[in-house]
Amino acid sequence: MDPTPAPVQRRPYDTDLTDAQWAILAPLIPKPHTRCRPRRADMREVINAILYLLRAGCAWRNLPHDLPPYRTVFYYFSKWRKCGVWKKIHDRLREKIRELHGRAPTPSAAILDSQSVKTTEKGGLVAVTTPARRLKDASAISSSTPLE
Numbered sequence: 001m002d003p004t005p006a007p008v009q010r011r012p013y014d015t016d017l018t019d020a021q022w023a024i025l026a027p028l029i030p031k032p033h034t035r036c037r038p039r040r041a042d043m044r045e046v047i048n049a050i051l052y053l054l055r056a057g058c059a060w061r062n063l064p065h066d067l068p069p070y071r072t073v074f075y076y077f078s079k080w081r082k083c084g085v086w087k088k089i090h091d092r093l094r095e096k097i098r099e100l101h102g103r104a105p106t107p108s109a110a111i112l113d114s115q116s117v118k119t120t121e122k123g124g125l126v127a128v129t130t131p132a133r134r135l136k137d138a139s140a141i142s143s144s145t146p147l148e
Contacts, residue, residue: 010066015051017044024096028089030080041072049073 017025022044029047032039049067053060060070067073080086095105 013048013052013064015055016048017051022047024092025089028085028092030083030085041068041076043076046073046076050077 029043045068049063050073053063060074063070098105
């Protein structure tokens with residue numbers, strides 16, 4: 001008899017990665033350090049939890065219980081943000097999309113555009129704003145009656 005229990009299968013969410021998507025992302029996930037304790041979390045499930053969170057717009061604590069614990073998910077999310085893993089994933093996906101459309105993986109040129117906005121003929125914000133008025137009896141500090 002095998003002493004290790006079989007992993008519990010959960011019903012998939014709409015946001016879960018497909019096998020093809022995971023094949024693209026898996027090489028971009030950092031390997032655990034050899035000096036640290038081994039990972040217990042499944043990195044595919046961590047990414048599934050992050051995708052669920054982004055799609056549902058829920059709080060970290062409201063992640064479903066069949067996904068990894070929210071503290072684990074948040075740990076990897078923030079760690080990968082700090083060390084640039086999300087940027088690498090973004091760049092790799094952009095390259096894949098460009099290749100699918102028959103273009104070079106990286107753009108060869110960029111276009112920057114700026115736009116001028118005209119103000120009103122009356123002089124912009126100066127004519128629109130109303131000057132502040134000061135009430136005579138508004139402040140008790142500046143009152144002319146002496147304190148007893």
